[in-house]
Amino acid sequence: MSIFSHPEYDQHEQISCYHDPETGLQAIIAVHNTNLGPALGGCRMWHYASDADALTDVLRLSRGMTYKSALANLELGGGKSVIIGDPQRHKTPELLAAMGRMLERTGNRYIAAEDSGTSVADLSVMSQHTTNVAGITDRIGIDGAPCNGDPSPATAYGVFTGLKTAVQHRLGCNHLDGIKVAVQGIGNVGYRLCELLHNAGAQLYITDIHPERVAQAQAEFGAVAVDGQEIYSVDADVFAPCALGAVLNDATIPLLSAKVVAGAANNQLAGQRHDLMLQERGILYAPDYALNAGGIIDLYHERIGHEHMKVRAHIETISDTLNEIFRRSEQQKRPTGEIADQLAEERFR
Ligand code: NAD
Numbered sequence: 067m068s069i070f071s072h073p074e075y076d077q078h079e080q081i082s083c084y085h086d087p088e089t090g091l092q093a094i095i096a097v098h099n100t101n102l103g104p105a106l107g108g109c110r111m112w113h114y115a116s117d118a119d120a121l122t123d124v125l126r127l128s129r130g131m132t133y134k135s136a137l138a139n140l141e142l143g144g145g146k147s148v149i150i151g152d153p154q155r156h157k158t159p160e161l162l163a164a165m166g167r168m169l170e171r172t173g174n175r176y177i178a179a180e181d182s183g184t185s186v187a188d189l190s191v192m193s194q195h196t197t198n199v200a201g202i203t204d205r206i207g208i209d210g211a212p213c214n215g216d217p218s219p220a221t222a223y224g225v226f227t228g229l230k231t232a233v234q235h236r237l238g239c240n241h242l243d244g245i246k247v248a249v250q251g252i253g254n255v256g257y258r259l260c261e262l263l264h265n266a267g268a269q270l271y272i273t274d275i276h277p278e279r280v281a282q283a284q285a286e287f288g289a290v291a292v293d294g295q296e297i298y299s300v301d302a303d304v305f306a307p308c309a310l311g312a313v314l315n316d317a318t319i320p321l322l323s324a325k326v327v328a329g330a331a332n333n334q335l336a337g338q339r340h341d342l343m344l345q346e347r348g349i350l351y352a353p354d355y356a357l358n359a360g361g362i363i364d365l366y367h368e369r370i371g372h373e374h375m376k377v378r379a380h381i382e383t384i385s386d387t388l389n390e391i392f393r394r395s396e397q398q399k400r401p402t403g404e405i406a407d408q409l410a411e412e413r414f415r
Contacts, residue, residue: 067118074125081125082172086164090156091149093168094120096128097176098144101414104174105145106200106365107131108181109165109189113152124148130332130355131362136414137387137406138359138380140366143414145176153183162188166195174198179217179365186215200365206374208364208381217361221330222258224360224381228352229263229304229328231385235392236326236350237303243267248292248302248324251309252279255330255358259308260287273297274309298322305329307354312336314351319343328352341403345395353406356387 069075080097097105107128114120124146132144149165151157169178169192179201180189186202193199207213208220229247234240247263248271249256260270260283270289273296274280283289292300298321305322307313307329314327315336327334327349334354335341344351360381367377391409395402 067121072121072125074122074129076125076129078125078128080172080175081121082168084168084171086161086168089158089161089164090151091161091164091168092117092151093147093149093165094124095147095168095172095176096124096145097172098125098128099132099414100143100145100175102136103141103143104177105131105143106135106177106179106362107144107146109147109149109178109184109192110181111149111151111153111157111183111188114148114150117150120148120150132414133407133410134355134359135362135366136410137356138363138366139383139387139413140362142362142366146181147176147178149183157183157188159191162191163195166192166199169198170196172198177369180215189215200368203368203372205368205372208360208374208378210374216254217364218254219258220360220364220377220381221358222255222262222360223378224363224384225255225259225306225308225328225330225357226262226266227382228357228384228388229259229306229326230266231388232326232328232350232352232392233304235389241267244269245304246271246302247304247306248272248297248300249289249306249308250274250297250313250329251307251331252283253308256306256308257283259306259330260289264288271297271300271302295321307331307334314340314344316340316343319347319349322347322349324349326350326352328357329354330358332358335403338403341401345401350392351402352388353391353403356384356391356406359384 128146135142264287305324311333
């Protein structure tokens, strides 16, 4: 398994592999870049098919965190960790404690948060052995209600803010009343996004593989349910992917009737060229990692002294970042995803 010639290596500052024979812990911590501050990113637990798959995942994800935090104007770098194992079968308090000790050994260069396969409770166990964890304190959420570290409300608010900005830019409309939005995936983020959109007067089209979520959103928001593939071609102004990555690809882009793509899902573009393909079709793509930074902004404020109104105001700056991306994209006639990468690099390099 190569490291320095690995396709995802991209000048990572540090890659640490840990093995604790007593608990069976096998973990990799990747620190991509700390120019702007300590690397903050999720600790994922996943039943990887091979060590090589785990390495590829952690390298790709940690790099992504550098770009996301830089674009959100945070004094944070990018990092990620993975625990190799099935969260259902291999997760024990002893294994989590061992991970906590590994985080402590890495020093304050990397701070872990919850991710796929780990929970706030798991991170709390780790925190008994290290201070290098985030997102575990009870606090007042951005909506003024108590919350336990779940980043989804902050993420949904950021997506809502960015979606409004993109609508204003592409459709020249400074409100969402009557704007038709097709939401793919109504889980933690998607459902809250639907609520914000409904309250702003938007008309919703929704799809999800869980019929009970669809039924709930129909009842609560008057949303129109559509079948899986129909979500791309439904007559909507905005397509909001909030489920899976790689949904903007050769097969789906020609189907889109929306003029704006703005959603929470990570890595929406299947490949780099799909950025250009959207631009050529006249569809304004709001880069996913610019839009879904609400959660990391929330975690950052937890570290510097959480005041929910300041978190809210910081999340609203996603709008300024997007306006800058859209302005440069038009001026330079280059796709928005490419411009977002460039803007992030200007900030962290
Ligand atoms: P989630 O698992 O709670 O929700 C995803 C939803 O998508 C589920 O309801 C699921 O049933 C649905 N879904 C899965 N496959 C589908 C398909 N083929 N068609 C339609 N629906 C499908 O996840 P989440 O926390 O809401 O996150 C949504 C996306 O946003 C993910 O890509 C995630 O990586 C990204 N994201 C989330 C956060 C956060 O704070 N939760 C932050 C940044 C990015």
